[in-house]
Amino acid sequence: KQWYQRRVAITAGGIIGAAVVRGVMGENYGVVAKAGSITTSQAFFLEFIGTLFLVLTVLASVNGKRGHSPGYLQPLAIGISIAVAHFYLVPKTGAGINPARSMATNIVANEFGDAFWLYIVGPMVAAFVGGIFYEFVFSSYYDNDETYNKAARNGAEA
Secondary structure, eight states: OOHHHHHHHHHHHHHHHHHHHHHHHSSOOSOOOOOTTSOHHHHHHHHHHHHHHHHHHHHHHHOGGGOOOOSSHHHHHHHHHHHHHHHHHHHHHOOOOSHHHHHHHHHHHTOOOTTTTHHHHHHHHHHHHHHHHIIIIIHHHHHHOHHHHHHHHHTSOO
8 A cells, every 4th residue: 555545544544533532422532732831833842752752662662673572562662652742742732743643633623723734744754853863873773783783683682
């Protein structure tokens, strides 16, 4: 499948899920909007940092070069990073950190403020920056460190 087909499917699934929640609960949960106490640029920065934190956690957790075996800790690390991002961001921005989720809940609620663009652009920029940053800063460390290379070749932890 093409990347855009996945994006459409993910967003459609989010819309269906948000509509079901609205139908069952009678209220729109998960609508993203910045708090009145922060500016649009601050909200953009917070969404960027929250998404960057998540992206770097995911990339570090699934990097086979690090030499750890697959197990239950990778999903746990990712889940903890999502929880931490939400604990901090929900009161300030609503914690979008995923454009499909942000769009889905706001489409169902029909709420698009003047700063809605930051929930799309911020996470996309953060994902791009996080991927580049991880590849050229962190991943290259594991390529050059003999301890990690030996562990990766042996399939064991360093």
